[in-house]
Amino acid sequence: MAKFKISCDEATTICDKSQYGEATLLEKIKLNYHFLFCKICLKYTDQNTKMSQIFKMKAFDCNKANDCLSTEDKEDLKKQLQELEA
Amino acid sequence: MNTFGTSESQMSENATKHTLDPNTWVNKYADYLFKYAVARVNDSNLAKDLVQETFFAGLKSAKNFEGKAAERTWLIAILKRKVIDYYRKINSNKGKAEVRMNFYHDNDKEGNWIEERVPQTWDNDADKLIETTELKAALEQCIDNLPEKYAMVFRMKTIQEFETEEICKELNITASNLWVIIHRARTQLRRCMEDNWFNN
Known part of the structure; x- marks a missing residue:
């Protein structure tokens, strides 16, 4: 079982990775083995899932935001380009 | 023309x-x-x-x-x-915000949680998880406290939802570099939100 033993630092790294669905099976096994002895990391994982929900909200907002340049900015850009071309 | x-x-x-x-x-x-x-x-x-x-x-x-x-x-x-x-x-750029370490790096406790950085129980976290503008503002503040490079990688991966491979290619870093950065950013953000949102 020694090869499954990991530190809290490693365990939480795997936990972070798994929040994006990118932890490997072996990593997940190591993580769950770590939980048997470490309730702190278990708590971290629980809170991490909540953090992911908050990040998701933020991501949703960000994706629906319509990032466009204002007409004013565009007119400025056009003027500057024309000056350069002249 | x-x-x-x-x-x-x-x-x-x-x-x-x-x-x-x-x-x-x-x-x-x-x-x-x-x-x-x-x-x-x-x-x-x-x-x-x-x-x-x-x-x-x-x-x-x-x-x-x-x-x-x-x-x-x-x-x-x-x-x-x-x-x-x-x-x-x-x-x-030197002298940017520091990443605060959450784990011991230099003694026999290597990789263990540093005592004062251990996750605390969050007060009424269920109530505090509702979507509010304050929550997002608190999060934005916490992201801004990260060193710029960490904030950028974190945003690209988590907020903009880019693929790992795409970020690595663009920033010329390895996947394991990326996960170390994400890990440090997330542990720091967790702590920041604990102090400024959940337990205040």
């Missing part, structure tokens, strides 16, 4: 040859380039500057345009270099 590359008549003869028409750049591509930049630097003023620099650089090197790529692809390639230059610049 000042048109670079092949003329319209040549275009019809050879459809694969692309041309540049700087007079139409702003109307056709400004928003597209701006969105691309803002997703990577998360600062609309900076993104605006990068778009401007891209158009200027495009105009300067228009004579070297070979017509192999479409106008937009060519402009994006220039912008991409501008974004990378920006990343390089912030990477080399």
Whole structure:
């Protein structure tokens, strides 16, 4: 079982990775083995899932935001380009 | 009108040859380039500057345009270099915000939680998880407290939802580098939100 033993630092790294669905099976096994002895990391994982929900909200907002340049900015850009071309 | 590359008549003869028409750049591509930049630097003023620099650089090197790529692809390639230059610049900046360590690194407790950084139980976290503008503002504040490089990688991966591979390629880092950065950013954010949101 020694090869499954990991530190809290490693365990939480795997936990972070798994929040994006990118932890490997072996990593997940190591993580769950770590939980048997470490309730702190278990708590971290629980809170991490909540953090992911908050990040998701933020991501949703960000994706629906319509990032466009204002007409004013565009007119400025056009003027500057024309000056350069002249 | 000042048109670079092949003329319209040549275009019809050879459809694969692309041309540049700087007079139409702003109307056709400004928003597209701006969105691309803002997703990577998360600062609309900076993104605006990068778009401007891209158009200027495009105009300067228009004579070297070979017509192999479409106008937009060519402009994006220039912008991409501008974004990378920006990343390089912030990477080399000293004295930026520090990443606070959450784990021991230098003694027999290596990899264990540092006592005072151990996650605390969150007060009424269920109530506090409701979607509010304050919550997002608190999070934004916490992300801003991260060192710039960490904030950028974190945003690209988590907020903009880029693929790991894409970020690694663009920033020229390995996947394990990326996960170390994400891990440090997330542990720091967890702590920051604990102090400023959940337990205050």
